[in-house]
Amino acid sequence: MKRSIITFYRSAKNNPKLFLINLIGFSIGVVAVLFIYLYTYKEISTDKFHKNYKDLYRVLSNSSGYDMMSSANFLPLGDLLQKHFPEIENYTRITEPSLKNVSTVLGEFSHQEIIYVDKSFFELFDFRLSIGDYNQLYNTPDGVVITKELASLFFDVDQTQ
Numbered sequence: 177m178k179r180s181i182i183t184f185y186r187s188a189k190n191n192p193k194l195f196l197i198n199l200i201g202f203s204i205g206v207v208a209v210l211f212i213y214l215y216t217y218k219e220i221s222t223d224k225f226h227k228n229y230k231d232l233y234r235v236l237s238n239s240s241g242y243d244m245m246s247s248a249n250f251l252p253l254g255d256l257l258q259k260h261f262p263e264i265e266n267y268t269r270i271t272e273p274s275l276k277n278v279s280t281v282l283g284e285f286s287h288q289e290i291i292y293v294d295k296s297f298f299e300l301f302d303f304r305l306s307i308g309d310y311n312q313l314y315n316t317p318d319g320v321v322i323t324k325e326l327a328s329l330f331f332d333v334d335q336t337q
Contacts, residue, residue: 226302231265248272268297280330288326
């Protein structure tokens with residue numbers, strides 16, 4: 177071990193430019209491997225907390241003339257796919273987040289991120305409600321699900337529940 181350190185030190189001292197090039201190349205390689213590992217780990221572990229994560233798929237489409245895939249699809253696509261492919265048991269549609277103004281008893285809150293989903297969203301994904309239940313949500317035409325942080329902001333509710 178001592179001999180290796182001495183050899184390493186001598187090569188760095190005798191050829192500092194080559195040593196610096198090797199060190200930079202090694203550093204870039206290590207950083208690249210870490211980024212690839214972290215990206216792969218994130219992609220593999222996404223949505224694994226849902227009990228039926230192996231049966232969940234995302235539909236992407238490609239518009240003619242564009243090289244980019246998009247999750248934005250036409251509204252009737254879910255019904256159409258479910259009718260033509262018996263393997264599809266259920267589907268949900270999720271809109272892109274949009275900024276809206278929200279009015280509550282405590283005032284108006286601007287630029288709140290709103291996402292609209294089908295009722296089947298909560299049948300496919302295992303998100304728990306802290307307060308209320310899904311049946312109550314399904315029977316209300318203007319039902320809404322919000323985070324604990326927004327509940328405390330909009331309604332002055334204690335977050336410990």
